[in-house]
Amino acid sequence: LYALKRHESFAIIKHVAKSRQLGSGLLESIAVRADDVPLFVEEVTNYVLEFGKLHDLDEHQPVLLERIRPYLTGRLDGLGMAVKEVAQVGSVIGRSFTALLVSRGLDCDSESLQPRLDQLVQSELVHKQGNGADAVYNFKHVLVQDTIYASLFQRHKRIFHRRIAEALEREFPETVASEPDVLAWHFTEADESRKAITYWSRAGEAAIARSAMTEARRQFEHGEDLINKLSK
Numbered sequence: 001l002y003a004l005k006r007h008e009s010f011a012i013i014k015h016v017a018k019s020r021q022l023g024s025g026l027l028e029s030i031a032v033r034a035d036d037v038p039l040f041v042e043e044v045t046n047y048v049l050e051f052g053k054l055h056d057l058d059e060h061q062p063v064l065l066e067r068i069r070p071y072l073t074g075r076l077d078g079l080g081m082a083v084k085e086v087a088q089v090g091s092v093i094g095r096s097f098t099a100l101l102v103s104r105g106l107d108c109d110s111e112s113l114q115p116r117l118d119q120l121v122q123s124e125l126v127h128k129q130g131n132g133a134d135a136v137y138n139f140k141h142v143l144v145q146d147t148i149y150a151s152l153f154q155r156h157k158r159i160f161h162r163r164i165a166e167a168l169e170r171e172f173p174e175t176v177a178s179e180p181d182v183l184a185w186h187f188t189e190a191d192e193s194r195k196a197i198t199y200w201s202r203a204g205e206a207a208i209a210r211s212a213m214t215e216a217r218r219q220f221e222h223g224e225d226l227i228n229k230l231s232k
Helices: 008-016 024-033 038-051 059-077 083-095 100-104 108-123 143-148 154-171 173-178 181-189 195-208 215-232
Strands: 096-099 124-128 136-139
Touching: 008 024, 008 038, 024 038, 038 059, 059 083, 059 143, 083 096, 083 100, 083 108, 083 136, 083 143, 083 154, 096 100, 100 108, 100 154, 108 124, 108 136, 136 143, 154 173, 154 181, 173 181, 181 195, 181 215, 195 215
Parallel strands: none
Antiparallel strands: 096 136, 124 136
8 A cells, every 4th residue: 555656646547547538637636535545546546437526536435445345354354353453443543543542442551552553554554653652653545444444343343432532531631622523423433422412512612612603513413413312
């Protein structure tokens, strides 16, 4: 999952397109959307050729996920269960994650975790920025994160979301204050509805304070949905 030079991405796109002529703007958009990762350059190009447009790619992202899942699943399984779990917990956290939060999600110490993180980096599914405790790990593409997240059983998703939410509450007061929607989402996915409702409410209030009314409405609606489920 190494990154190509932009002209190399263009060459792949043109090869996949064959006789179809794609404008320079579309070539650039495909390369950017695929993060210049060869596998994704091919699949995004195929998507554009099949559906004729790029702007609604998010709507059809499941199509891409199904196409790349066998390849990524094989790569992930080849790493072994211990490293696969690290990748799965990282996918629960988000596109970017830290060793500390992964250790909280797995309920393990950082000393035993680091070799597994190093193996994950070597696999090229993620890349690392920085060193030591401040290092941040990023999935090479959002499709990698989504595919790995989809590989989790629902029971495990709930456990990891709960552990991560509780770790954020306990150890990251700045995140609690500035990103209550993050905790709301984790608690929602953990089936901790009462806590999730509290944080959706905080997120809505924070959005109102920023005059982000559409966002506030969405946050309150999430909370209302959970309240309605609890009352049934």
